[in-house]
Amino acid sequence: MGANEGKQAINRVVVVGGGTAGWMTAAGLASMLGPTGLEITLIESEAIGVVGVGEATLPHIKNFNDTIGVNEAEFMAATSATFKLGIEFVNWGRKGDSYIHPFGEFGLPNAGVAFHQYWRKFAGQPGVGSLDEYSLPVIASRLGKFQPPSEDPRSVMSTYRYAYQFDALQYAPFMRSHAEARGVTRMEGKVVDVALEPESGRVSALTMDDGRVVEGDLFVDCTGFFGLLIEKTLNAGYDDWSEWLPADRAVAVPCESAGPLLPYTRATAHEAGWSWRIPLQHRTGNGHVYSSQFLSDDAACDTLLEGLEGERLADPRFLRFVTGKRRKLWSRNVVAIGLSGGFLEPLESTSIYLIQEGITKLLELFPADQDCDVEVAEYNHWMDLQFERVRDFLILHYHATERDDSDFWNHMRTMTVPDSLAERLELFTAHGHVSAYDHGLFLVPSWVAVLIGQRVLPSSVDARVSRQADAEVLRHLAGLKGHMEKAAGSMEDHAAYLARNNMMRAAA
Amino acid sequence: MSAERILVRGTPVQAGVIGAYLASRWLAAGRALELAIDPEDNTAAPFVTRPSIHRLHGEIGLPTDQLFARCGGSPVLAAEAQTADGSSVQLPFSAFGVPRGGLEFHQYWLRASRLSEQADLTEFSLSLALQNAAHKPPLAQLAQLPVEFGIAFDRAAYGNALLSFAKAGGASVVESGNEQEQDADLVIQCSPDAGAPKWHGQELTIALESDIPGLEWHHLSSAARRFASLAAPLSNCAPEQAEWTRLAVAENERVADMRELLSINDPLASSRPALQRKAEVFVACGRIPTEDYEVFTPPEWLAALWARGVRPRRSDRMAERLPDAQLLDWLDQLRGQIASLTRQVQAA
Structure with missing residues (x-):
């Protein structure tokens, strides 16, 4: 008799949300556990936009791609990717300074x-x-x-490694084709209702806008900031870290490429935040992360547009966020991966790394049945540590400065870390x-x-x-x-x- | 007169390990190192080192092969420790079996043992097979095999060899009682009775433990390496002192976890959080989570948990990717290879 006989085995995973986090999760699970009979369904709606997080990455993504069998050349071409050897930080220690954090x-x-x-x-x-x-x-x-x-x-x-800069809006479809080729079922539509088991409080099924009901044993919430399952349904709670990282908004806009194709991302500090510049094959990704306590949306947008190196390709898009993480990234039978689990500003390109770490840990601890409190606790313990250590490193960038040219920098320089x-x-x-x-x-x-x-x-x-x-x-x-x-x-x-x-x- | 002076107190082998490392990595013009030797070392047991000895010898330029020959060296592929019920357990330095597809071997073993009766997990350890063989392979041959190993030395001979090395590197060696303590900027005390390691003021205490072979070596070598890596003027090193103590205490906590695992009647009932985490996760899914600053390797933790009767209730799902027949064949082959390799080594 198997150890999990008589208990509800976990054989059906439902991923809700199809952006970077959703399709990476589906592709990772399908590649590593698909051959064991695990059924993976991904629900996404074309009517819901994706944030398209993480155009810039860290070297660990190469391990992820290699593990799930991604061909590098195909991936680069499909996502208009460039190589990345580090991140340039401009104006951080003092105005006019520049250094590169290399890989x-x-x-x-x-x-x-x-x-x-x-x-x-x-x-x-x-x-x-x-x-x-x-x-x-x-x-x-x-x-x-x-x-x-x-x-x-x-x-x-041999003294360096490399990562990629890619178009996140092309990356999700690339991962989708990889995942679907390995048996993942995609369902188009919105989730309008979440059913819970009366006794355990676990999610049992999702109802879609066309009336279809999708049952599952384990659910992965990749619904972004909204946190449909982890927060709206299970109320996991949120640790707010804006005390140390007060940036709470971003405005993003792509522009035409200008100049040579550079193998690094640039992060330029401004009056109350910083802007990114990510060179891709076909365009440059730009954005301005800032604190609304210290800077208005209009001023932030102006700063971003003034700094563009090429012709603007779209209207600026605003995002709001609270830096921090869910108190429990895995609660009952829901695992939050991606923005639904937490948000740390992309200063060190950690968004996709944290997605990858969430997938890897889920694979390592993948439960046999619903009796998995230990696996859940271990997952949360590990991810908490990862988030906290990234958080400290991000705080360092703001705190280790001589800048005193704005209220924002005076606050960051003198705060208690x-x-x-x-x-x-x-x-x-x-x-x-x-x-x-x-x-x-x-x-x-x-x-x-x-x-x-x-x-x-x-x-x-x-x-x-x-x-x-x-x-x-x-x-x-x-x-x-x-x-x-x-x-x-x-x-x-x-x-x-x-x-x-x-x-x-x-x-x- | 030297600007800085360190005095090390201990038995020949204790002061020897510290002295050899600091003579090579710390001593310089304007610095003095004095080793005050307590000749009363009545320990009969050999001085067992862990696999990190190769790195340490390499760092300071000690010829391992020559010391092996001169100091009665014998390879150690697993440390032997006592458990609560009086039995002993061997903690191998290298993995059981071989990992496959990113998954540790014991997960495959767990799955195979549900399909059919299997030889005990310990039968799949090349380290244990070689450790328990009648004759240990020569050093040169061991270095070619996929196993980690330490060396057990004759305590007195190795201690004296290290003292000679330290002396050649500029340290002075005196018998305990003849040292000049009043001039020392720092006294490094090797003490089996100290409760916890600590570097505070002008005294650095290395808390030595020897109940698990190799621990004494680990504490000494780790203390010396860490001290050197935090080198700072001895009159102005408060942050370095705090960091040295923090890391040494953290390591001691991990040792205390292992000691409790070996000595407690019910390892799952431990009140030590890190040990409880290890035991619970291992039971739940066969994984062994690690902390920062571990002393023992995952195979050692696996062997200890196994010996104490802690068993996972399931194997990792990723082990199911291998078809049943292929899995059982692979295990048979692996066991055969270990036996064959051990025979070859014996015959050589």
Whole structure:
């Protein structure tokens, strides 16, 4: 007798909502569990628009795509995608500043001492330059170059990873075709009623606007901010983090591409928020995230439109949000993935990462039956940790600033930050040491990139740096910088790489 | 006169591990390192190291193969610990079986055992097979096999070798009682009696535990490596002290989890939250969740849970992707390969 015999087995999953989160979830479940007989249905309505979240991604998405069998060239062409080696932050530490948070390392460690420690000791000396100059992905980004990393760990070409920038409105259909080819059933229509089991309070069925009833064992809420199942039905509750991240609105608009196809996203700080610029093959995605406490919608829109680098392609579209997350991302038999689960502004392109993490964890803990309180608790524990650690990293961007040119920046610079972040800052500012954890998205090089990029310089350096003669370190720095420049220079032009590898979308 | 001076107190092997690492990674002009040796080390048991020894030796340039030969080395592929009922359990450093399709082997085993009777999970561990073989393979051969291993050394010989290495690197070695404590900016105390590790003021205490082989090594090497990685002027290092203590305490909590798992009558009734989480999730779905700063590897946790009779109530659904016949064939082949490999190694 099977362990779950007699209990209600979970064999039917219903995904509600068909944007990025919905189709990624359906494709992930179908690829990994479809062969086990799991039935997956996705309900979406063409009458309901999608937010189209996450045009910019993190390197982890490549793992997701590889795991579910996505062909990279087909994916790139289908979604008008470009490669991404990092994110440029403009005007964050001070107006006029620029640094890139790369998907890779800075320099190379020496005798166990992190590279940035050596750089810090000699920063400001002639020829040493900025920390950026010792990062291959940063140099390549500035040059508009791209090449996949080497698998040889001895090569400097192995010191980075890459992600994608793609058209989210094309990504969902791409994932849809992938999912449908693996057996996912799509149903067109709106959900007008949600039926709950009287005793357990679990969702049992959804009624659609044409009267059809869809039953399921497990439901995935991908209905965006609305949270049809997780909030409107189950009242999971919401942890509001606007105390630390007060931006609550965004306005987005695409424009024509202008200039070369750059392999990085740009985030430019403004009076009360920041704007993104994401270069795609066929257009540039733009948006302005801001706090309505400090800036009006009109002013935010004006700032965005003034900064466009090409001809506007559509009317500006406004979004409202509350930064935070659901108290329970999995409640009863409903799992919230995507914006229905929470929202953290896309400053570090974490939206799709959090979707991916939600899918991966759901697969790992996929329950056999409805007796799954432990799996539910574990899922929520894990996702809470992921959200909180991303949150701290985002707060750092706003808090580690010298800007005092607006009420917004004065507020962000002087606010009390979570203890976990305050302790990190204290450790780094002393002697440049970075507290590492095992379970979190952002690793040591990411913290170093943002801290130093935003002028949080340690007052002193690791005491071991003095073990090496100054002249020797300076020689090493010069050699490394030259080596990086040469390696980046040898890489292919980003647009040429896309074209040569049949990754460009065919003209409509 | 040195600007900074560290005094390390411990037995030869304790002061040796700390001293060798700090001599290589911390000592420099203007710094002094003194090792005050308590010669009264009556521990007869070998000094067992975990697989991280290879990394540490590599970092500081110690020749593992030479030390292996000179210090009575013997490979260790699993640590042996005692459980509440007086029996012993072997905690292998490497995974059971081999993962497949991103899923750990034991999930396939769980499913197969529902289809037909299977040999115990422990029979699918190459680490345990080699550990329990009459003769251990030579170091060079082990390095070619897909297993992690530590080394058990003769305690006195290894301690003396490390002290010599530290001395060659600039440390001074004196017998306990002859040290100059009053001049030390920091005293590193290796203590089996300390309740918790702590770096505060001018004293850093390494709380040593040895009930699970390899733990003493772990605490010493981890303390030294972490201290070096947080290097700062000893007169101005409050944030580094707090960070060192935070991480060392976190690791000790994970060790305490394992100790409780091995010693408590009902592991599912533990009041330790992290252990309770591990046990409950394992029972629910066969996964073993990890915390930040784990000391023991997932295969060690699996072996410990298994030995204490904790069993998952189901296998992972992803294991069902493999057709029944193919699954059973694969397990047969795998067991055969482990037996064959063990025989080959014995015959070599």
